Amino acid sequence: MPGLPLFWRGNEGEAIMPNATYIALIPLLPLAGFLMLGIFGRKYFKNTSGVIGTTLLLISTVLALYTAYGYFFEYGKIDGVYQKLIPLKYTWLQFSEGVSIDMGIIIDPISVMMLVVVTFISLMVHIYSLGYMKGDERFPTYYAFLGLFTFSMLGLVISSNIFQIYIFWELVGVSSFLLIGYYYDKPSAVAACKKAFIVTRFADVGFLIGILVLSFYAGTLDFNTLIERLTSAESTEFKTAVAASFMGMSALTWGLVLVFIGGAGKSAMFPLHIWLPDAMEGPTPVSALIHAATMVVAGVFLVARLFPVFAISSPDALSLVGYVGAFSALIAAVIACTQTDIKRVLAYSTMSQIGYMMFALGVSKYGGEDGLGYTASMFHLFTHAMFKALLFLGAGAVIHYIHSNEMKDMGGLRKYLPITHITFLIACLAIAGVPPFAGFFSKEEILLAAYQSNQSIYWVALITSGLTAFYMFRLYFSIFWNREAHVHGEHKGEGGFAMMMPLVLLAIGAAAAGFIPFGHFVSTDGARLETEFHLMFSIAPVALGLAGIFIAMWLYKKASDKPDKIASSLNGLYKAAYHKFYMDEIYMFITQKIIFNLIGRPAAWFDKNVVDGLVNATGNGTKDISETIKGLQSGKVQQYAIYFLVGVIGLALLFIYWWN
Amino acid sequence: MMEPGLYHMLFISATLFFIGVYGFFTRRNLVTMLMSVELVLNSVNLNFIAFNKYLWYDKMDGLFFTIFVIAIAAAEAAVAIAIIINLYRSHNSIDVENAEELKY
Numbered sequence: 001m002p003g004l005p006l007f008w009r010g011n012e013g014e015a016i017m018p019n020a021t022y023i024a025l026i027p028l029l030p031l032a033g034f035l036m037l038g039i040f041g042r043k044y045f046k047n048t049s050g051v052i053g054t055t056l057l058l059i060s061t062v063l064a065l066y067t068a069y070g071y072f073f074e075y076g077k078i079d080g081v082y083q084k085l086i087p088l089k090y091t092w093l094q095f096s097e098g099v100s101i102d103m104g105i106i107i108d109p110i111s112v113m114m115l116v117v118v119t120f121i122s123l124m125v126h127i128y129s130l131g132y133m134k135g136d137e138r139f140p141t142y143y144a145f146l147g148l149f150t151f152s153m154l155g156l157v158i159s160s161n162i163f164q165i166y167i168f169w170e171l172v173g174v175s176s177f178l179l180i181g182y183y184y185d186k187p188s189a190v191a192a193c194k195k196a197f198i199v200t201r202f203a204d205v206g207f208l209i210g211i212l213v214l215s216f217y218a219g220t221l222d223f224n225t226l227i228e229r230l231t232s233a234e235s236t237e238f239k240t241a242v243a244a245s246f247m248g249m250s251a252l253t254w255g256l257v258l259v260f261i262g263g264a265g266k267s268a269m270f271p272l273h274i275w276l277p278d279a280m281e282g283p284t285p286v287s288a289l290i291h292a293a294t295m296v297v298a299g300v301f302l303v304a305r306l307f308p309v310f311a312i313s314s315p316d317a318l319s320l321v322g323y324v325g326a327f328s329a330l331i332a333a334v335i336a337c338t339q340t341d342i343k344r345v346l347a348y349s350t351m352s353q354i355g356y357m358m359f360a361l362g363v364s365k366y367g368g369e370d371g372l373g374y375t376a377s378m379f380h381l382f383t384h385a386m387f388k389a390l391l392f393l394g395a396g397a398v399i400h401y402i403h404s405n406e407m408k409d410m411g412g413l414r415k416y417l418p419i420t421h422i423t424f425l426i427a428c429l430a431i432a433g434v435p436p437f438a439g440f441f442s443k444e445e446i447l448l449a450a451y452q453s454n455q456s457i458y459w460v461a462l463i464t465s466g467l468t469a470f471y472m473f474r475l476y477f478s479i480f481w482n483r484e485a486h487v488h489g490e491h492k493g494e495g496g497f498a499m500m501m502p503l504v505l506l507a508i509g510a511a512a513a514g515f516i517p518f519g520h521f522v523s524t525d526g527a528r529l530e531t532e533f534h535l536m537f538s539i540a541p542v543a544l545g546l547a548g549i550f551i552a553m554w555l556y557k558k559a560s561d562k563p564d565k566i567a568s569s570l571n572g573l574y575k576a577a578y579h580k581f582y583m584d585e586i587y588m589f590i591t592q593k594i595i596f597n598l599i600g601r602p603a604a605w606f607d608k609n610v611v612d613g614l615v616n617a618t619g620n621g622t623k624d625i626s627e628t629i630k631g632l633q634s635g636k637v638q639q640y641a642i643y644f645l646v647g648v649i650g651l652a653l654l655f656i657y658w659w660n
Numbered sequence: 661m662m663e664p665g666l667y668h669m670l671f672i673s674a675t676l677f678f679i680g681v682y683g684f685f686t687r688r689n690l691v692t693m694l695m696s697v698e699l700v701l702n703s704v705n706l707n708f709i710a711f712n713k714y715l716w717y718d719k720m721d722g723l724f725f726t727i728f729v730i731a732i733a734a735a736e737a738a739v740a741i742a743i744i745i746n747l748y749r750s751h752n753s754i755d756v757e758n759a760e761e762l763k764y
Contacts, residue, residue, distance in 0.1 A: 633763050635763030636757070638684070638685055638756065645681065
């Protein structure tokens with residue numbers, strides 16, 4: 001950026017401000033792509049839209065890396081503590097003194113990290129889609145939607161205002177909706193996108209109320225001020241928020257719980273997870289981007305953004321986060337062991353890993369060594385984005401090759417898809433927590449944090465990590481080993497350079513990202529956190545992981561009837577897990593039987609009879625009156641003259657009467 | 661012989677007015693109705709003149725008004741006759757009862 005300085009150095013003693021121009025460009029470039037391709041794409045960029053979108057995102061990625069470099073190594077630190085900088089703040093809607101909706105940029109360790117993750121994964125997906133979506137009828141529309149999503153997600157992570165984050169939150173929701181329903185001629189895709197939208201919207205109502213509660217008590221919508229006011233025990237805002245109570249919980253706890261409900265909806269936490277597996281109806285690269293690496297971790301990000309308030313002011317809300325996360329992690333891992341659609345396995349795996357991030361936040365405390373869980377959660381978010389995006393893109397390559405999502409159609413593909421095979425294996429090792437791959441380091445930190453603060457969550461997490469290794473390698477062996485491949489028809493190879501390059505780059509990330517000393521960059525209070533590595537502690541999870549892998553190998557490496565036998569011996573449990581613990585059925589029951597019958601029908605009756613009745617009565621009344629008096633307009637001029645005369649005489653009499 | 665005063669004038673004016681109104685309501689021929697309207701207008705003119713002469717004889721306002729009314733009456737007659745001619749062309753009649761299409 002010639003001519004544009006990286007940051008502005010203020011006067012002596014003032015904070016150093018990064019240059020907002022190029023940070024603002026990071027989300028604005030994908031937006032420009034969205035507008036250009038969305039409006040003119042189908043006419044002018046029929047074939048070039050992919051290249052345009054990718055190029056814009058490449059610039060964004062470079063800028064994001066540049067920002068990260070500048071923040072982490074040049075100007076972010078003051079006395080060894082990373083600062084929360086606000087390089088741009090524009091007051092948009094001023095409600096009253098101190099309460100306004102701003103459009104701003106916040107630059108702190110997690111937002112900078114998310115900028116890098118989102119732009120990088122999005123870039124990989126853009127490149128991959130060049131191959132995967134080639135020849136698609138609505139190619140420009142697809143890239144326009146990807147641009148919209150990337151813009152919204154980047155806007156979300158740099159939001160400096162809680163209402164700004166809500167706006168972008170809904171924008172990622174709508175772009176997710178558009179992309180899940182991309183194949184709109186498939187009824188299942190239409191149903192899935194509606195489901196995703198409705199479930200997350202339902203959760204967002206909680207988020208909105210939470211925002212209102214928090215901002216009402218804090219008297220501001222600005223993140224930094226809000227956190228500052230609600231964490232210091234002396235401030236009046238904090239005292240009133242804690243003193244006000246409703247149903248046994250303080251207003252502050254309620255606000256945080258409601259905000260967490262919003263986050264849980266977006267991050268597919270139990271019991272709001274039902275939309276995520278269905279969301280796999282979208283194109284596979286979209287699943288990699290939105291439903292694995294970026295959007296679904298928005299809930300984690302939100303809790304992390306408000307983490308000081310959670311940790312200092314409301315441990316109850318934070319422990320709820322922890323338990324919901326742990327439960328979701330376990331239940332999703334169990335379900336993942338039984339699914340046969342490879343994308344659904346990955347979806348449940350995503351849910352399980354996000355559960356990890358959630359409970360890592362839940363077991364963390366604020367400040368210093370106790371903040372290990374927070375660092376671990378962000379670390380896992382980072383590594384998970386790498387290997388889960390890789391898994392989805394690999395699955396996409398398999399689906400592209402075999403034209404099916406079902407495991408039973410696969411097997412023995414390692415000879416046909418060598419690069420996909422190797423990269424997929426790396427991702428599986430990473431997610432299973434095998435050293436020295438990325439997932440091992442982040443998962444170790446999470447387990448350690450859980451072990452130090454909450455034993456019950458630790459055991460759940462340990463079991464889950466064994467299950468994770470098992471279902472991932474079940475997937476791996478079923479796709480690439482098991483029986484002999486029976487691929488007929490033309491072999492079009494692995495899908496070209498555009499599809500293989502992201503796989504390789506992400507595989508490098510999944511293999512090496514664990515060596516980043518994450519605690520040096522991201523911690524609760526911005527200070528450097530040294531993460532120690534305990535060899536003894538790692539034995540249990542790694543051994544469990546390896547055991548899971550070997551069981552999977554024993555069961556699935558060769559085609560056999562062993563899996564079926566085990567399934568039938570675990571009859572009830574297997575069936576329940578296969579049917580996702582009947583969550584969909586429970587939701588159907590609640591919505592169809594209870595809500596529709598008890599609320600929907602009376603409301604419909606009220607609408608039909610009372611509301612419509614009033615409207616119809618107005619209309620009919622007007623009509624009847626018109627019918628009766630229309631004879632006045634007879635067309636006879638002389639009759640009109642008589643009315644006129646009578647009127648004039650009447651007025652004359654009135655005037656005479658008044659004058660006297 | 662008695663000098664005619666204001667009340668005489670007003671009496672004549674009122675008589676003319678009601679003759680005009682009566683004609684307007686009872687006649688079916690449009691030309692006759694137009695003539696009745698002219699009667700009404702002229703009764704008003706008489707009123708103006710009478711008031712001007714007997715009450716404010718040092719002013720000219722009533723006369724001016726009368727001249728205006730005569731001018732406008734001439735214009736109105738021209739428009740009305742044009743309408744009547746057009747009506748005759750389309751209906752072959754100038755009877756007001758044959759022109760009742762403009763209704764509800």
